[in-house]
Amino acid sequence: MGVETRPLSTLHERTSYDVADFPVPTGREEEWRFTPLRRLRDLHKGAEADGKVVVDVDAAPEVKVETVGRTDERVGKAYVPADRVSAQAYASFAQATLITVPKEVVATSPTVVTLRGEGGVAYGHTTVVLEPFAQATVVLDHIGTATYADNVEFVVGDGASLSVFSLQNWADDAVHLSHQHARLGRDAKFTSFTVSLGGDVVRIAPSVAYDAPGGDAELYGVYFVDKDQHIEHRLLVDHTTPNCRSRVDYRGALQDEGAHTVWIGDVIIRAEAEGTDTYELNRNLVLTDGTRVDSVPNLEILTGEVAGAGHASASGRLDDQHLFYLQARGIPHDVARRMVVRGFLGQLVDKITVPDIQEQVRTAIDKELDRGGASGAAGAAKQAVRGASDEPGATIEQELDR
Amino acid sequence: MTTAAHPELEGLGRYKFGWADSDAAGASARRGLNEEVVRDISAKKNEPEWMLDLRLKGLRLFGKKPMPTWGADLSAIDFDNIKYFVRSTEKQAASWDELPADIKNTYDKLGIPEAEKQRLIAGVAAQYESEVVYHQIREDLEKQGVIFLDTDTGLREHPEIFQEYFGSVIPVGDNKFAALNSAVWSGGSFIYVPPGVHVEIPLQAYFRINTENMGQFERTLIIVDEGAYVHYVEGCTAPIYKSDSLHSAVVEIVVKKDARCRYTTIQNWSNNVYNLVTKRAVCYEGGTMEWVDGNIGSKVTMKYPAVYLMGEYAKGETLSIAFAGEGQHQDAGAKMVHNAPNTSSTIISKSVARGGGRTSYRGLVQVQEGAEHSKSTVKCDALLVDQISRSDTYPYVDVREDDVEMGHEATVSKVSEDQLFYLMSRGLTEDEAMAMIVRGFVEPIARELPMEYALELNRLIELQMEGAVG
Structure with a gap:
């Protein structure tokens, strides 16, 4: 047709295992321009691994867990790195964690992978393979501190079903850059839940590819961004086969000076992918001054035969009417504010199917709300509440119980 | 045809x-x-x-x-x-x-x-x-x-x-x-x-x-x-x-x-x-x-026509409409920069791609610090009338102020068989029906045009849609 002479999508132009194929980012590139490169501690310039992230797996009894060398042929098959740090991680990891759920096996409990940072620069790789018709839940819990770059592969076989929870519970000074790629077989189901709360710079790039029709991916994310924290999510859903479905819903709250969130939601519907049904949504709740939200839902559609395609992005502050409604019923301002924030994020938290994690996320969000309020409107409101209750530090439950 | x-x-x-x-x-x-x-x-x-x-x-x-x-x-x-x-x-x-x-x-x-x-x-x-x-x-x-x-x-x-x-x-x-x-x-x-x-x-x-x-x-x-x-x-x-x-x-x-x-x-x-x-x-x-x-x-x-809203209560509005036929790429959109409090902006974009053409909406809404109580609404709708055309949306939103309301929405749809069938059962040919649906789709923008231009636009749509079907 003549219009298109360059690669199909301008969103993700190249993939390679070779670090040298990606020039060192300068911060002017589209894919890097929102990221504070100076705070990456040279991860993008090939920093030497001098630290450690200890991997500990508490697996379901039906699941096979192996630690394999980088030459293992089952590793690195599903995903080809798409940026420099990802390629660096792929070139630098020493051992990979390989989790296999055999054919038709239903895991009876979640498999929890704890990645504990012990400081310094580290690179990692995780591969999760669900053979056809298997079902499993995998939790990736990131704790401690590290300067960590890794790639995670999810291979979901025909008819298999995988739920993944990626929890970024890092300490305040951690830097984490991660690509999490899923390949879906025929009628495979993939649900991912990304919860980004801790860390100094966290940049997670979940992506989904479909190998056969009938794939269904749901990508959810909850994040809470504090003072001087940079939390970035870059999603890519690439519809290359007919009759697949994707849903993306990411929500976050921001508070205090220098809190910055970036959300890039790329969806490509290629000409072959007729009957695609996709919707992506990002919502941000801005709690104080001095924050910054970048929200970019990109959509590239190359066929008219879609079942549905849309996206939406909204950013705003707490709705005065909601607060007024609650306050009119005798709930103090600060408690009302928390209720609204919890309600906003809670719609997603409710979808977490593992009760332990759901509780953990709820508690973490409350903690975040406690942390905020050192400045701005939240601070003033909090003081007002404290003045009323004379009980600083009361948790939301206590206040509600009274 | x-x-x-x-x-x-x-x-x-x-x-x-x-x-x-x-x-x-x-x-x-x-x-x-x-x-x-x-x-x-x-x-x-x-x-x-x-x-x-x-x-x-x-x-x-x-x-x-x-x-x-x-x-x-x-x-x-x-x-x-x-x-x-x-x-x-x-x-x-x-x-x-x-x-x-x-x-x-x-x-x-x-x-x-x-x-x-x-x-x-x-x-x-x-x-x-x-x-x-x-x-x-x-x-x-x-x-x-x-x-x-x-x-x-x-x-x-x-x-x-x-x-x-x-x-x-x-x-x-x-x-x-x-x-x-x-x-x-x-x-x-x-x-x-x-x-x-x-x-x-x-x-x-x-x-x-x-x-x-x-x-x-x-x-x-x-x-x-x-x-x-x-x-x-x-x-x-x-x-x-x-x-x-x-x-x-x-x-x-x-x-x-x-x-x-x-x-x-x-x-x-x-x-x-x-x-x-x-x-x-x-x-x-x-x-x-x-x-x-x-x-x-x-x-x-x-x-990408831009409006820099520099004073309080300033208002920016962009109505954008794009048609891309064979060999055409319309990369259009709008840019709104809120620099003052109580400013508002609206972007409404409608695009139709046919015959292998490509339409892109590319927009930026930026709210600078201090532009409190700013409001922005972005709506883009794209209509694809065949399997070989392409429609993209690249909406950038950058908010640096907490007291704002921002919304972006986009839909991409194809002309449905039901709509065509309904019109054709009332005696319209497929081409006429298609042109009518497209005219209806762009009507919210066409009505903002001076009359002679609105008529011209309607005529152009008919020409563009001629032979779009079959």
């Missing part, structure tokens, strides 16, 4: 404005760009020194800036093959009859003198190649102090206004094509509306490229003083040639306190024109800036 079976459709779907006039001026014009060309243009126009300096700076920056690669494919533009300045006639005509026969004939065919006679427009400017060949404004407006001139004359007669505003909204080095325009600009409209004056019927400009490989670089400057109102309408056409032409305009608008400006474009260049345009308005306290942007023609369009 083959026209053999429908001889009555033979003439349809053809670009109506694709004829070319004889071209002595264009044939002798020089190709390529260097400092000499820029100095030559400036000398021909007897410009003041500062303007020449600005042009040379533009040329320098144009050479330095890389080609933008983030949008449409521009790799086929051959800057050395472009004719940067073509003088079609020695002097501006005072009436249509004084124009050289070819040019007059062109504008007759486009129906411009007729519209003027019928007083449908308050003033008219006609730009042919690089310069404005005809210019007229109604006497009553002139008496009220409204200035409507071509930009070259404007610079000669009002140098003080130009020194203050020219390049103030869009700096010389804003982007590669703004730099190019600054270096070789010629023609365009200059409008000044004094405080409180309402220009009730639109001022109109008509741009025509006739020469093959022509580069048209008009420069428009509009200043709407406090409490004033103006509606400016521009239309663009060109002949069909085998090789490409380039249109790279810069439009700067200043909307002062409580003023309102509406700028309507119906861009219908032939399918061998690269249309790379920078349009931006600054809008002060209580002012309103409205862009109504229709992109129907051209090979590649990259155009």
Whole structure:
């Protein structure tokens, strides 16, 4: 047709295992321009691994867990790195964690992978393979501190079903850059839940590819961004086969000076992918001054035969009417504010199917709300509440119980 | 659809404005760009020194800036093959009859003198190649102090206004094509509306490229003083040639306190024109800036009319409509920058892609710190009528203030079998039904156009949709 002479999508132009194929980012590139490169501690310039992230797996009894060398042929098959740090991680990891759920096996409990940072620069790789018709839940819990770059592969076989929870519970000074790629077989189901709360710079790039029709991916994310924290999510859903479905819903709250969130939601519907049904949504709740939200839902559609395609992005502050409604019923301002924030994020938290994690996320969000309020409107409101209750530090439950 | 079976459709779907006039001026014009060309243009126009300096700076920056690669494919533009300045006639005509026969004939065919006679427009400017060949404004407006001139004359007669505003909204080095325009600009409209004056019927400009490989670089400057109102309408056409032409305009608008400006474009260049345009308005306290942007023609369009909301309660609105047929890429959108409290912006974009064409919405909404209580709504809808066309959405949102409301929504849909069936069961042919659905889809924007343009748009949709089915 003549219009298109360059690669199909301008969103993700190249993939390679070779670090040298990606020039060192300068911060002017589209894919890097929102990221504070100076705070990456040279991860993008090939920093030497001098630290450690200890991997500990508490697996379901039906699941096979192996630690394999980088030459293992089952590793690195599903995903080809798409940026420099990802390629660096792929070139630098020493051992990979390989989790296999055999054919038709239903895991009876979640498999929890704890990645504990012990400081310094580290690179990692995780591969999760669900053979056809298997079902499993995998939790990736990131704790401690590290300067960590890794790639995670999810291979979901025909008819298999995988739920993944990626929890970024890092300490305040951690830097984490991660690509999490899923390949879906025929009628495979993939649900991912990304919860980004801790860390100094966290940049997670979940992506989904479909190998056969009938794939269904749901990508959810909850994040809470504090003072001087940079939390970035870059999603890519690439519809290359007919009759697949994707849903993306990411929500976050921001508070205090220098809190910055970036959300890039790329969806490509290629000409072959007729009957695609996709919707992506990002919502941000801005709690104080001095924050910054970048929200970019990109959509590239190359066929008219879609079942549905849309996206939406909204950013705003707490709705005065909601607060007024609650306050009119005798709930103090600060408690009302928390209720609204919890309600906003809670719609997603409710979808977490593992009760332990759901509780953990709820508690973490409350903690975040406690942390905020050192400045701005939240601070003033909090003081007002404290003045009323004379009980600083009361948790939301206590206040509600009274 | 083959026209053999429908001889009555033979003439349809053809670009109506694709004829070319004889071209002595264009044939002798020089190709390529260097400092000499820029100095030559400036000398021909007897410009003041500062303007020449600005042009040379533009040329320098144009050479330095890389080609933008983030949008449409521009790799086929051959800057050395472009004719940067073509003088079609020695002097501006005072009436249509004084124009050289070819040019007059062109504008007759486009129906411009007729519209003027019928007083449908308050003033008219006609730009042919690089310069404005005809210019007229109604006497009553002139008496009220409204200035409507071509930009070259404007610079000669009002140098003080130009020194203050020219390049103030869009700096010389804003982007590669703004730099190019600054270096070789010629023609365009200059409008000044004094405080409180309402220009009730639109001022109109008509741009025509006739020469093959022509580069048209008009420069428009509009200043709407406090409490004033103006509606400016521009239309663009060109002949069909085998090789490409380039249109790279810069439009700067200043909307002062409580003023309102509406700028309507119906861009219908032939399918061998690269249309790379920078349009931006600054809008002060209580002012309103409205862009109504229709992109129907051209090979590649990259155009994102911007409003910088600088004063409290300023309002920006962009209505954008794009059609892309075979071989066309319409990369259009809008940009809204909230710099003051209580500002609001609305972007409504509708696009239709067919026959393998590609439409992209690319937009930016930015809320700077301190712009509290700002509101922004962005809605883009795309309609795809076949399997080979393409529609993209790249909406950037950047919020640096907590007290704002931002919303973006997009839908992409295809024309449903149900809708077609419903209309066809009432006796419409498939083509008619399709055209009716598309007209309904763009109606919210079409109704904002002056009537004769709305009719024209509807007609163009019918032509575009002809043969879209089957």
